[in-house]
Amino acid sequence: MVNPELSLASRAVYYTPEEGTLSISYPIFMSANYQYADDTYDRIVDGARREVNIYSRCGNPNEYKLDDQMADIEGATSALSVASGMAAISHAVLGLLRTGDHIVVDLTTYSSTHEFFDHRIQDFGISVTFVDSTDVDSVRAALRDETKAIYVETIANPTMKVAPLRQLADLAHEHGIVVMCDNTFASPVVCRPHEHGVDIVLESATKFIGGHNDAVGGVISINSQILPADWLEQIRWNTLTKLGGALSPFNAWLLLRGIQTLPLRVERMTENAQRLVEWLAAHPKVRRVYYPGHESHPQHELAQAQLDLPGGMLSFSVGSEEEAATVCKRLKLASFAASLGGVRTVTQLPATMAFLDIPDEERQTMGITQGMIRVSAGIEKIDDLIADFAQALGE
Ligand SMILES: Cc1ncc(COP(=O)(O)O)c(C=O)c1O
Structure with a gap:
């Protein structure tokens, strides 16, 4: 972790050169497969899965670097980078919800997100209520015993409606549930939803984070009293490696480069x-x-x-x-x-x-x-x- 007292602009360009090469840009590891060293097998059996590289769908060094940098600029306790913004949304939602659960979703979200909630997850027996989240009373009225989360966009696509994050987080936490927020239109420079109590932040890194229209990627980050501290590691092993939305090392590298000028x-x-x-x-x-x-x-x-x-x-x-x-x-x-x-x-x-x-x-x-x-x-x-x-x- 970079010195937390530095401003976001300074932390964004800060990188400690790797031992050995002292390269000022982190290298790209274009490898799908990693050979087991003498102790790798025993360490994996003992549970140290992230510390050893295994196979790029489970994680790769460039993705880990991006995770750490994203966690830092989002003010998150951890982050997980995936193949696209939609992969971030779908992996987080499918990792959180089970058949019979219910979610309250703002009625103005990115079109594929809206369709995901309106159709896809309902096919799995998860129910959804769409509300205008700027009216916190209507969000409260939509909550049920089976509700597990409230879902909004910081600045909604394309009406620019702003979600009242602190009020929604207070409401959710009173009920022991989480707020999920797509921060794509804002980026962490404009808003860091975790600072307003949001538990799960989603970014389409394809947009401001990459910033050059040349790489697709997404990031899930958490900072939550409600979720277990290892929630994203559970998502990695139980959802990401099974659904397969892994981020390529090259795209992770491009997105990490993008953060420096974000x-x-x-x-x-x-x-x-x-x-x-x-x-x-x-x-x-x-x-x-x-x-x-x-x-x-x-x-x-x-x-x-x-x-x-x-x-x-x-x-x-x-x-x-x-x-x-x-x-x-x-x-x-x-x-x-x-x-x-x-x-x-x-x-x-x-x-x-x-x-x-x-x-x-x-x-x-x-x-x-x-x-x-x-x-x-x-x-x-x-x-x-x-x-x-x-x-x-x-x-
Ligand atoms: C607000 C918002 N969220 C998520 C996405 C999906 O991101 P991606 O295209 O990286 O899957 C988009 C894409 O336009 C978006 O505008």
């Missing part, structure tokens, strides 16, 4: 998002902006208290789906694409891209409208970005 990138992205939101809010063709840092945001006060920065994600709406698509297609500097959190500004149309498989009525309950454009602000020069949005909006 604070710097997110600060710049936030500056760009703030400037873009101000400009969009004053534009005659823009009907509404969705940004936790803007005074029009319904939880602006909560966002100011809970988020260190308002972050790099924003949405805005123009009249119709057709107009929104025209804007995205006309953009030149900003890319029209599915993912987010990278150095390049990206726009997406949630209703007709990520959330296309979700029925219109359900999308409307989530607050997703046809004319909505989601923007992941990149690190470009803001004047160039504003000029690009100006030409795309038809100025």
Whole structure:
């Protein structure tokens, strides 16, 4: 563990060179299989499974390095890195819940997460109640004897709704259950949900953590009075090695490299998002902006208290789906694409891209409208970005 008194930006770049080579960048171990040393067999039989390398699906040195660095920047007691953000969500949920259990889930989450809760886990006899988690009374009313967890996103995709993490954690802990929070839209630079009482944090590391649109990965971290301290090791051996969502060493290496510039990138992205939101809010063709840092945001006060920065994600709406698509297609500097959190500004149309498989009525309950454009602000020069949005909006 790096000196905990250092700031996040310093801890993100800190790395103790390995003995021997003293390489300042941690090496990549592209090996699926590891030979047993003289004492390996006996140590494994004695239970020391993480200290010895066995087989890359069970864990690998690059994944362990990423686990430790993620635990440090999340303020977690431990972390487990897996193949994707969805693997983090599914492995954590399937590791926690059993047939007959119940979970309360916010009704606005990433589309694949929503479908996972709406269909997949219900096939295994786990029941789900969808609520608006900003209304803590409705979360309380949804709790049952079989409820094991409350699931939210720190900043919800794509409406930017902010979950009241401390209130939800207090409620959950009163009932002896956990809060799980997808922190992807925030990243640990914008919010560290464990500091607000959240037990399990999930990240799609594909996004801000990697930051360059070149690696898919996910991370589960814990800091909980309710879960056993070795909960993630249990997930590793009982769920990850059985479901198989292991992270490749190369992707772990790329994501670890990404962490070093994460604070710097997110600060710049936030500056760009703030400037873009101000400009969009004053534009005659823009009907509404969705940004936790803007005074029009319904939880602006909560966002100011809970988020260190308002972050790099924003949405805005123009009249119709057709107009929104025209804007995205006309953009030149900003890319029209599915993912987010990278150095390049990206726009997406949630209703007709990520959330296309979700029925219109359900999308409307989530607050997703046809004319909505989601923007992941990149690190470009803001004047160039504003000029690009100006030409795309038809100025
Ligand atoms: C909020 C959120 N959570 C999770 C995921 C899934 O992450 P991955 O694509 O790495 O599986 C995404 C993907 O877009 C997302 O936006």
